[in-house]
Amino acid sequence: AQTVTQSQPEMSVQEAETVTLSCTYDTSESDYYLFWYKQPPSRQMILVIRQEAYKQQNATENRFSVNFQKAAKSFSLKISDSQLGDAAMYFCAYRSESQGGSEKLVFGKGTKLTVNP
Amino acid sequence: ETGVTQTPRHLVMGMTNKKSLKCEQHLGHNAMYWYKQSAKKPLELMFVYNFKEQTENNSVPSRFSPECPNSSHLFLHLHTLQPEDSALYLCASSQEGVLETQYFGPGTRLLVL
Numbered sequence: 636a637q638t639v640t641q642s643q644p645e646m647s648v649q650e651a652e653t654v655t656l657s658c659t660y661d662t663s664e665s666d667y668y669l670f671w672y673k674q675p676p677s678r679q680m681i682l683v684i685r686q687e688a689y690k691q692q693n694a695t696e697n698r699f700s701v702n703f704q705k706a707a708k709s710f711s712l713k714i715s716d717s718q719l720g721d722a723a724m725y726f727c728a729y730r731s732e733s734q735g736g737s738e739k740l741v742f743g744k745g746t747k748l749t750v751n752p
Numbered sequence: 753e754t755g756v757t758q759t760p761r762h763l764v765m766g767m768t769n770k771k772s773l774k775c776e777q778h779l780g781h782n783a784m785y786w787y788k789q790s791a792k793k794p795l796e797l798m799f800v801y802n803f804k805e806q807t808e809n810n811s812v813p814s815r816f817s818p819e820c821p822n823s824s825h826l827f828l829h830l831h832t833l834q835p836e837d838s839a840l841y842l843c844a845s846s847q848e849g850v851l852e853t854q855y856f857g858p859g860t861r862l863l864v865l
Contacts, residue, residue, distance in 0.1 A: 639794070670853070672856075677858065678840060678858055678859045678861075679856060679857065679858040679859070680842060680844070680856035681856070682853055682854075682855070685853060726794075726795065728795075739797060739800065739808065740795070740797065740854060741794075742794040742795040743794060744792065744793065744794050745794075
């Protein structure tokens with residue numbers, strides 16, 4: 636079974652600085668998808684960024700980028716120019732298919748990010 | 753209204769009560785999901801519905817009973833719950849297919865007394 640590990644329960648960053656959140660995963664599959672979700676205090680999970688394993692190029696969405704190291708099974712999230720609104724729980728997730736063919740996400744335990752003014 | 757909505761947002765119930773959680777998606781998706789989020793634990797997938805058919809039951813106790821009357825609505829019926837069932841219950845939806853991303857609702861915070 637696939638597992639996702641986020642080794643940093645909490646992180647903090649100064650406003651306008653850069654922070655990197657770590658994620659490693661374990662799988663025997665060669666094709667899969669990786670996600671970072673953000674869960675602010677409002678509790679709604681919001682997709683931040685997505686990476687297809689077959690793509691060598693790291694995904695980027697504005698201030699958010701990933702460092703995807705397939706051989707090392709590592710998928711870190713870098714937040715540049717951190718803003719107060721970035722404060723949230725960040726979840727790394729791995730997608731595998733269930734028997735029914737639907738999307739099945741495996742989540743890490745999350746990293747709580749605090750942004751200091 | 754757009755996106756994925758869930759009602760109620762907060763629910764307190766006794767162990768002998770029967771209640772239902774509702775999820776509605778306005779995104780035209782045809783796959784819907786129930787997740788349980790407990791403190792200090794990863795999100796746990798509970799149920800998956802694809803085109804109104806249940807395709808996944810992740811060993812969930814029978815005191816949780818899902819219902820999907822159509823592709824836009826998903827219910828989670830609760831009865832004789834235990835205090836350890838207290839958690840945030842998240843609904844999500846996606847377009848069926850291997851490339852599609854799940855979109856989450858705001859969740860229902862459940863407290864079982």
